[in-house]
Amino acid sequence: MDAATRSIVRDGIAVGIATGAYGISFGAVSVTSGLDVWQSCALSLLVFTGASQFALVGVVGASGNPFFGALSGLLLGTRNTLYGLKVAPMVGWHGARRAAAAHLLIDESTAMTLTRKSREHARAGFLSTGLSVFLLWNLATLAGALAGDSLGDPRTYGLDAAVGGAFLGLLWPRLDTLLNRVAAVLGAALALILVPFVPAGVPVLAAGVVALGLGLTSRHRDDEPAQDP
């Protein structure tokens, strides 16, 4: 392994450690939303894409139908498809390796792959980031879920307010263009208008219409992964 590859692996592990801290908040929020420790850990192991997991537990926490939560999670998961289109030719895996690597395809592993100049470095960036995030994200989810479970009423600790803060933190790095800011305001407004009239979970799904409307009417913008947790 050359010096450049070692440096890439070190960076990947650093990203994993930073993301692990964020997994603690997911675990705590998940159990205070009404999921048990097993369900919280299953989400991190099997879904393994943070925003989708937060969306699912957010809907469950608002007493919504978990099915709408899963749909919100799927809509948020579509961005990983776009990441895959760019990552696949850079890492050049096929068959079983590609099927296994797909599970590690998230914001962080994409961001740490796309800037590389060679296939070896792209693979090093993808694997070191993807594997260290996977390991620490799951350990942190378990720790957060166990801690959240022992806390009692989540409102006492403001954990219900933590969810809104978490979503704002995920949204923040994406508010870098005027179009995205307009989309955010319209999406939030449409969801709130619908709240009194439709079941919990539906307003967020319906807000997706704003993305379609602006997608049809706006000019081109290249898709890059946000550098967020």
Place this chain on the structure above:
Amino acid sequence: MIWLAILGCALGCYLLKLAGMSVPEGVLAHPVLRRTADLLPVVLLAALVAVQVFVVGGTDGPALGIDARLAGLGAAFVALLLRAPFIVVVIVAALTAALLRL
């Protein structure tokens, strides 16, 4: 019910990842499709922020209302302006709401 949602979400999210890794890049080249996919996370996350902060569960179902969560969101906003890391943003939001309820 929750397990079914978890497993369905897991399978769907994995297939979305695998599809991106497997299809040729040109397949999703249509600009409207790409722009919509690009905007989806922005719109959904903003809607999730709004619903998490302003919706209160009433006996007649969900309604809009304001409580300590809005102060938590304001504190999170300030933390983000100050470039605080994600975990700090979440903790600041929770602590602010908790302190207001003392």
